[in-house]
Amino acid sequence: MAGKKRGMSLEDKRATILNIFHESKSVFLLKDIEKIASKRGVVLQSIKDVLQSLVDDDLVHAEKIGVSNYFWSFPSEAAVKLDGEINKLKTQLAARKADETKLKGDLAKSQVGKEDSAERQALIRQVSLLEAEVETNRLELNNYNANDPERFEALKEGASVAFDSANRWTDNVFCLQTWATKKFGGMDLGGFFKSHGVDDSFDYVEAS
Secondary structure (H helix, E strand, O other), X not given: OOOOOOOXXXXXXXXXXXHHHHHHOOOEEHHHHHHHHHHOOOOHHHHHHHHHHHHHOOOOEEEEEOXXXXXXXXXXXXXXXXXXXXXXHHHHHHHHHHHHHHHHHHHHHHOOOOOOOHHHHHHHHHHHHHHHHHHHHHHHHHHHHHHOHHHHHHHOOOHHHHHHHHHHHHHHHHHHHHHHHHHOOOOOXXXXXXXXXXXXXXXXXXXX
């Protein structure tokens, strides 16, 4: 007798819904996402909550226009966000290592003639805390690589990939502008786009 089919995990559901946006590069209503995602195996009752978790993590954009809520996300945005998070973790890790090195040096100096002083004990505690922070940051950074090695490796390809991604994102924004203008031709959307950083100065990135 065949075993019961295992349900999708939360991460599987998030990835499935995010892929719907990235494959189509379109703007959706909630009912559209529910229809497509349910066909791909995501439990209908969970789709709204999963979508909201993606919005909360800035992986999907949500905007109310008129009486309806619209959702969208483009592939290059996810890559830029992940790249930023990885760089932030690397910076934190480097800072913690520098602090740890300095404290170890101070600790070594404090040991001279003060074998068990209060200062030495305080430094020992600080070093222990920093070592724990360094390990936490290291594990978190490694977790990005372990959970999504293909994207992590792609992000390391260099400046040219980041350059191309930025301009693809610009393409997507212009596509969104065109779509919104056609969809809501009677509405003034200039203020909406400016509030999201899309003004007259918004343009493609040029290589320096």
